[in-house]
Amino acid sequence: MRKLLRRIRETGKDEGFMHLIESIEVLVSKILSVMMVVVILVAVFDLGIFLLRELFDTPYGKFNTTLFKIFGLFLNILIALEILENITGYLKKHVLQVELVIVTSLIAVARKIIILDLEKVSGIDIIGLGIALLSLSISYWIIRRTNAKT
Numbered sequence: 001m002r003k004l005l006r007r008i009r010e011t012g013k014d015e016g017f018m019h020l021i022e023s024i025e026v027l028v029s030k031i032l033s034v035m036m037v038v039v040i041l042v043a044v045f046d047l048g049i050f051l052l053r054e055l056f057d058t059p060y061g062k063f064n065t066t067l068f069k070i071f072g073l074f075l076n077i078l079i080a081l082e083i084l085e086n087i088t089g090y091l092k093k094h095v096l097q098v099e100l101v102i103v104t105s106l107i108a109v110a111r112k113i114i115i116l117d118l119e120k121v122s123g124i125d126i127i128g129l130g131i132a133l134l135s136l137s138i139s140y141w142i143i144r145r146t147n148a149k150t
Contacts, residue, residue: 022094029091036084043080047073068115075111082107099147102140109133 050073054066082104089097109132116129 025094026091029087033084033087033091036080036087040077040080040084043073043077047077072111072115075107075114079104079107079111099140099143102136102143106133106136106140109136 047070051070054070082100086097086100086104089095089100109129113129113133116126118126
């Protein structure tokens with residue numbers, strides 16, 4: 001009982017509290033990593049089944065209509081891998097790597113543009129995606145340039 005009270009008092013101090021918070025962050029990051037691996041494996045399996053179905057069930061000449069769906073599924077897996085890399089990078093360095101976050105965001109916006117059905121979206125949506133892509137590209141360029149100087 002005394003040990004428990006001593007631990008509670010130590011946790012109440014700033015250093016003990018920060019250690020507790022850091023331990024929780026690491027635990028959550030590990031859980032997220034495992035969950036992301038499961039998501040990636042399921043997505044790859046799903047992509048394989050979808051690809052096989054489309055290759056063998058689609059009549060000749062109709063495969064091009066589902067090609068963009070396939071590209072979208074590939075890019076979903078790539079985005080998930082980038083998120084996993086963000087999490088594992090955090091576990092290694094205990095720092096969120098902004099460059100990786102921006103690259104992941106660029107891939108996500110590019111995926112949205114690739115699978116975009118131009119007949120179903122308005123011009124303002126396309127302008128918004130263009131502005132997002134330009135902003136992310138400029139941010140990436142600034143960060144790369146800053147990192148190259150250090």
